[in-house]
Amino acid sequence: MDPVNRQLSVAPMMDWTDRHCRVLHRRLAPAALLYTEMVHAQAVVRGDRARLLGYSDEEHPLALQLGGSEPALLAQAARIGADEGYDEINLNCGCPSERVQEGTFGACLMREPARVADCVAAMIAAVPSRVPVTVKCRIGVDDQDDYEGLERFVATVAEAGCRTFIVHARKAWLKGLSPKENREIPPLDYERVFRLKHEHPQLTIVLNGGLATVGAVKSVLPKVDGVMLGRAAYHTPWILAELAQALDSRPLPDRIALVRELRPYVEARLAAGDRLAMIVRHWLGLGHGLHGGRSFRRILTEEGRLAGAGWAVVERALASLDPGLAEAA
Secondary structure: OOOOOOOEEEOOOOOOOOHHHHHHHHHHOOOOEEEOOOEEHHHHHHOOHHHHHOOOHHHOOEEEEEEOOOHHHHHHHHHHHHHOOOOEEEEEEOOOOHHHHHOOOHHHHHHOHHHHHHHHHHHHHHOOOOOOEEEEEEOOEOOEOOHHHHHHHHHHHHHOOOOEEEEEOOOEOOOOOOHHHHOOOOOOOHHHHHHHHHHOOOOEEEEEOOOOOHHHHHHHHHHOOEEEEOHHHHHOOHHHHHHHHHHHOOOOOOHHHHHHOOHHHHHHHHHOOOOHHHHHHHHHHHHOOEEOHHHHHHHHHHHHOOOOOOHHHHHHHHHOOEEEEEOOO
């Protein structure tokens, strides 16, 4: 039985959802399932694991997203992830970037459901039964753009033992569109994901793509098992606190107090050699909509990168905010 609550999760985003970002998201949404950036299986097996896989205990529940297409290598990486304490291992079958395509993984794997099934079977065999192996995919890729193609992919991979699919409700164009354009130009098709859930009630289906408001999330949740937020959670992170209130009846925290509670974490990471700018770059969206938000972002950005920058910079940034007033247009 998968113990993770999937009602709300935060998407893996390259160069964004690092450990510093995830600590902030955890404070905003205590029950959300968080994901790492995608890490290639080969890097996990042969690279600097402390740097690639390090996290803070408070980040749980936490999923490790892997990239790759070789069953044996993915199995080895999945086992390492489980040994490191990750609560889930996820295989990326949705990233459309050219670099990923050159490595024959990501969204191009949707053309090869049998290979994905082999990868998933090997990963499941390599990890304890308490650690689910899941797949993140698109609704289609290039000219493979119909429900039947999506259903065939999911059914094939499900036969290998995968029970949870996070589905980005846009297809991916592997040639002609940038990764950014792939997040915006192909139209969203939630109905295809709803149908997938309706026809496969035994599977856990999580909807991803275009969800940016509490109202949008609440409108789709009756038709799927959960939602995954991506850029909305990063650029306007306060939405996570609002969703925690709407979905779990958690009181909204005090925004400034929440940041101040991060001081021990920040000072510990500074002592470990991290730079303030790398930590607070994920906080810029916290001032969105508040009077003083521009000054908050400017101080964190400009002063945070100065040599020796420490907690005093954060206090100066916080002093510019007035949570009781809206930001001027």
